[in-house]
Amino acid sequence: MYIYDSVQKIKREFIPMIKGRVSLYVCGPTVYDDAHLGHAKSALVFDLLTRVLRANSLDVTYARNITDIDDKIIKKASQQNKDIKEITDFYTDAFDKEMKAIGVNKPDIEPKATKSLDAIYELIQKLIDTNHAYKTNEGDVYFDTSSDSEYLSLSHRVQDEDDKQQRVESSQSKKNSADFALWKSVKDESLTFDSPFGKGRPGWHLECSAMIEKHLASKGTPFAIDIHGGGADLLFPHHENEAAQTRCATDHKLSNYWMHNGFVNIDGEKMSKSLGNSFFLKDALKEYDGEVLRFYLLSTHYRSNFNFNSDDLVLAKKRLDKIYRLKKRLFGLAKNTEKTEFKDQLLKVLSDDINISSALALIEEMISKTNETLDTAGKHKLLKKEAISNLDYIEEILGFGVKNAFEYFQFGVDEQKKQKIDELITLRNEAKKEKNFELSDKLRDEILSFGVSIMDTAQGTFWEKV
RNA sequence: GGUGCCAUCGCCAAGUGGUAAGGCCGCAGCCUGCAAAGCUGCUAUCCCCAGUUCAAAUCUGGGUGGCACCUCCA
Numbered sequence: 001m002y003i004y005d006s007v008q009k010i011k012r013e014f015i016p017m018i019k020g021r022v023s024l025y026v027c028g029p030t031v032y033d034d035a036h037l038g039h040a041k042s043a044l045v046f047d048l049l050t051r052v053l054r055a056n057s058l059d060v061t062y063a064r065n066i067t068d069i070d071d072k073i074i075k076k077a078s079q080q081n082k083d084i085k086e087i088t089d090f091y092t093d094a095f096d097k098e099m100k101a102i103g104v105n106k107p108d109i110e111p112k113a114t115k116s117l118d119a120i121y122e123l124i125q126k127l128i129d130t131n132h133a134y135k136t137n138e139g140d141v142y143f144d145t146s147s148d149s150e151y152l153s154l155s156h157r158v159q160d161e162d163d164k165q166q167r168v169e170s171s172q173s174k175k176n177s178a179d180f181a182l183w184k185s186v187k188d189e190s191l192t193f194d195s196p197f198g199k200g201r202p203g204w205h206l207e208c209s210a211m212i213e214k215h216l217a218s219k220g221t222p223f224a225i226d227i228h229g230g231g232a233d234l235l236f237p238h239h240e241n242e243a244a245q246t247r248c249a250t251d252h253k254l255s256n257y258w259m260h261n262g263f264v265n266i267d268g269e270k271m272s273k274s275l276g277n278s279f280f281l282k283d284a285l286k287e288y289d290g291e292v293l294r295f296y297l298l299s300t301h302y303r304s305n306f307n308f309n310s311d312d313l314v315l316a317k318k319r320l321d322k323i324y325r326l327k328k329r330l331f332g333l334a335k336n337t338e339k340t341e342f343k344d345q346l347l348k349v350l351s352d353d354i355n356i357s358s359a360l361a362l363i364e365e366m367i368s369k370t371n372e373t374l375d376t377a378g379k380h381k382l383l384k385k386e387a388i389s390n391l392d393y394i395e396e397i398l399g400f401g402v403k404n405a406f407e408y409f410q411f412g413v414d415e416q417k418k419q420k421i422d423e424l425i426t427l428r429n430e431a432k433k434e435k436n437f438e439l440s441d442k443l444r445d446e447i448l449s450f451g452v453s454i455m456d457t458a459q460g461t462f463w464e465k466v
Numbered sequence: 467g468g469u470g471c472c473a474u475c476g477c478c479a480a481g482u483g484g485u486a487a488g489g490c491c492g493c494a495g496c497c498u499g500c501a502a503a504g505c506u507g508c509u510a511u512c513c514c515c516a517g518u519u520c521a522a523a524u525c526u527g528g529g530u531g532g533c534a535c536c537u538c539c540a
Contacts, residue, residue, distance in 0.1 A: 009470095027540075028540090029540075030538095030539085035538090035540090036540080038539085038540040039540050040540085041540070042540040043540085045540095053507090069496075069507095070538095071538090074536080078485095089502095097521055118523065119513055155469090155470095155535090155536095156469075156470080157468085157469065157535095157536075158468070158469070202537090230540065231536085231539075231540030232534080232535080232540080233535070233540065234537095234539080234540070235535080236469095236535070236536070237536090237537090238539090255538070259500090260540095262471095262534095263534075263540080264540080265533090270533095272537095299478085299479085299489090300478080300479065300480095301479085301480080303471095304472085304479090305471085305472085305533070305534075307478095311477080311478090311490095312477085312478060312490095314490090315477080315478060315489070316478085316488050316490095318490065319488095319489055319490080320488080322489090325503070325504080329503095329504090337474090349480095350525065353479090355478090355480075357479055357480040357481085357487080357489095358480060358481085358487070358488085359487070360480090360488095360489075361479095361480070361487050361488035361489080362488085363488090364488055364489065365487090365488075368504090368505080369501095371504055371505065372504085374504085374505085375497085375504060375505055376505085397534095420510070432499085435499075437499055437500070440499090440500095441499095441501085444502095453501095453502055453503085454501085454503095455501085455502045455503045455504095456498080456501085456502075456503090457503075457504095462501090462502095463502090464503090
């Protein structure tokens with residue numbers, strides 16, 4: 001297994017700290033709004049990573065947090081005149097449902113900030129005790145970035161030249177402009193907690209460090225966890241700050257490997273709410289099968305920036321269709337887990353920093369080869385068995401082809417239409433039997449007007465939504 | 467302004483020192499009553515310039531053009 005480490009900026013062989021075991025932590029959503037395509041991309045990337053690690057016989061513990069303490073949540077709650085918890089529960093549930101729709105497995109642990117306050121207090125206290133954090137007159141607690149000689153080593157940033165000046169001009173009581181809040185003193189709002197540092201809320205960066213210590217960190221190892229992941233935008237300042245907190249408060253560094261997935265843009269523009277519908281995953285799911293979205297969002301390398309547009313999405317669907325057509329062709333055959341060369345090769349390329357393009361090329365070559373043999377030697381039992389085993393593996397490791405093939409091709413067609421189409425097909429087949437091709441072609445035109453295509457096969461006539 | 471990333475066929479997209487994967491689209495053919503699906507065949511020397519090397523899309527330098535981060539952000 002090889003992983004590109006975005007801190008060292010090289011591809012490194014992945015060697016877990018504890019043989020055979022992997023701890024993976026990914027920054028999850030702040031539950032104040034619907035998930036957008038970027039959330040989906042990140043969740044998909046690390047879902048795939050987890051599957052690949054497991055396929056390599058590694059025992060993975062995957063944690064993805066839910067940030068349920070945040071100013072944006074409070075703002076939303078007051079705007080809608082609702083309880084904080086009502087908001088966070090609503091968006092957490094929605095997130096779960098949407099993730100499921102795109103085939104993202106649930107992480108092993110989903111820690112919430114509100115349930116991790118003990119760890120949060122403990123970490124802040126440690127940072128104060130070791131002089132890495134200080135309290136201000138306003139009651140805030142800040143991390144002292146100047147106390148950490150390795151600060152900015154993660155994101156490779158250079159200290160801002162204007163730092164001194166900013167400090168002078170700033171009315172804040174921060175020691176350095178780069179210092180960030182571990183604890184924000186708040187007295188007059190709905191979501192506050194009584195901590196040893198007074199009433200207030202924890203800083204966002206701190207949550208992750210604390211939750212990792214509480215839920216995932218190994219003791220006595222040089223790093224708390226093996227892999228830390230998230231969107232590329234989190235490298236600075238979020239991950240930089242997380243790393244600083246952990247290294248200063250504990251006897252280990254935060255993570256051995258860092259992985260950052262690229263951005264999702266829409267039609268060449270950065271995502272923003274003003275661009276409308278396609279921004280939210282829930283809206284995309286109304287128009288497209290969740291698995292098509294999964295395939296599309298995963299179809300380019302995870303580190304590249306992704307340009308979401310409907311033309312490419314259609315292209316992705318056509319590729320996924322090929323998997324399903326083969327599945328349809330082999331419908332009804334028993335599952336099996338036979339070893340095949342294809343499976344070895346697939347795992348090999350995916351284990352190379354998730355080379356999805358090579359994986360898809362292998363899959364498409366396998367499909368072509370299988371179809372070709374099926375065309376010329378349709379009754380080849382060994383080949384069919386092997387093909388089934390290959391398809392099962394693609395389902396397991398990539399989550400492609402998990403549905404019933406017939407249902408997949410009929411996505412978004414209601415029962416009434418389905419019935420009508422079936423009736424027309426029956427009529428057409430009767431006409432065909434009587435060699436009344438004029439009528440059968442007329443019936444086909446009628447069927448096509450439902451926005452479907454039909455195909456006559458030895459097993460009967462099937463239709464697919466176009 | 468600072469830091470970093472990217473530039474491969476009409477489109478999407480791998481490959482990062484050994485002579486350009488795969489998909490879409492297109493064209494020709496097989497199959498089909500005709501189609502659809504499937505199959506076969508055909509289509510690029512890798513933004514520009516210079517250099518290193520027996521050998522470069524792949525390394526170095528310069529240029530041009532995109533983009534991201536530097537404030538909350540997946």
